Amino acid sequence: MPGTGRRGGPPAASVSAVEGGYPPVPVPGIVSETDGTSVRLRPVAEPDLAMFRRFCTEPGLVGLDWGGFRDPGAPVRRFAADGWLGEDDGRLVVEAGTDATAAGFVSYRAGRYAPSATYWEIGIALLPQWRGRGVGWRAQALLCDYLFAHTPVQRIQAGTHPENIPEQRALEKAGFRLEGVIRACEFRAGRWRDGHLYSRLRDDPSPWE
Numbered sequence: 001m002p003g004t005g006r007r008g009g010p011p012a013a014s015v016s017a018v019e020g021g022y023p024p025v026p027v028p029g030i031v032s033e034t035d036g037t038s039v040r041l042r043p044v045a046e047p048d049l050a051m052f053r054r055f056c057t058e059p060g061l062v063g064l065d066w067g068g069f070r071d072p073g074a075p076v077r078r079f080a081a082d083g084w085l086g087e088d089d090g091r092l093v094v095e096a097g098t099d100a101t102a103a104g105f106v107s108y109r110a111g112r113y114a115p116s117a118t119y120w121e122i123g124i125a126l127l128p129q130w131r132g133r134g135v136g137w138r139a140q141a142l143l144c145d146y147l148f149a150h151t152p153v154q155r156i157q158a159g160t161h162p163e164n165i166p167e168q169r170a171l172e173k174a175g176f177r178l179e180g181v182i183r184a185c186e187f188r189a190g191r192w193r194d195g196h197l198y199s200r201l202r203d204d205p206s207p208w209e
């Protein structure tokens with residue numbers, strides 16, 4: 001059982017020091033400590049911007065979502081504009097391990113099926129050395145806790161690639177269910193490709209329980 005000791009309710013708060021900052025910057029976050037694995041989500045801080053620049057310019061670092069080089073100045077501008085905590089989209093840094101290393105990020109973007117039916121679409125990218133260590137499913141489960149606690153949405157969705165078995169497994173472990181195949185939904189690596197759409201509803205069972 002992957003429980004955190006938390007059973008429902010708002011995410012637990014914690015404070016960590018952002019690496020590379022001097023003096024260390026105390027940043028509040030939400031945390032999961034389960035089965036010896038520590039994962040925390042916190043707002044982006046200035047020392048994280050080097051990691052975000054890497055995702056813009058290192059081919060494939062972001063995984064199958066790599067779509068070519070992106071403006072490496074964009075992370076600095078976005079951080080200056082709103083700390084990457086916008087009303088309609090945002091990012092949180094994923095920290096992992098006992099020394100709270102920045103392991104990657106999670107993202108969320110607002111969508112709408114009808115005027116009163118808004119939802120969040122989430123995403124994630126971990127640095128390669130943090131993949132396959134139980135961080136990804138926990139980070140996405142924590143992001144759901146965070147979004148369900150602070151916004152009234154009923155639905156959180158996530159898309160992934162048919163060949164992305166790690167993300168399909170991670171989403172299922174984070175409480176998502178497969179809804180179906182979205183045909184030709186992305187142009188990637190030279191051709192249009194199908195995607196798999198997953199969702200988790202507010203009332204779906206929590207993966208922590």
Ligand SMILES: CC(C)(COP(=O)(O)OP(=O)(O)OC[C@H]1O[C@@H](n2cnc3c(N)ncnc32)[C@H](O)[C@@H]1OP(=O)(O)O)[C@@H](O)C(=O)NCCC(=O)NCCS
Pocket residue numbers: 062063064065104124125126127130131132133134135136137138159160161164165166167169170173
């Ligand atoms: C996809 C990603 C977020 C998954 O997170 P992760 O930390 O690697 O996955 P976890 O360690 O939490 O594992 C979750 C499940 O997937 C399985 N899994 C992980 N890596 C796997 C692999 N390479 N092959 C098969 N299964 C794998 C795990 O075994 C676990 O299932 P289990 O408990 O039933 O064994 C991460 O690998 C990543 O950032 N990849 C690059 C970016 C990306 O693909 N983002 C998603 C775009 S849609």
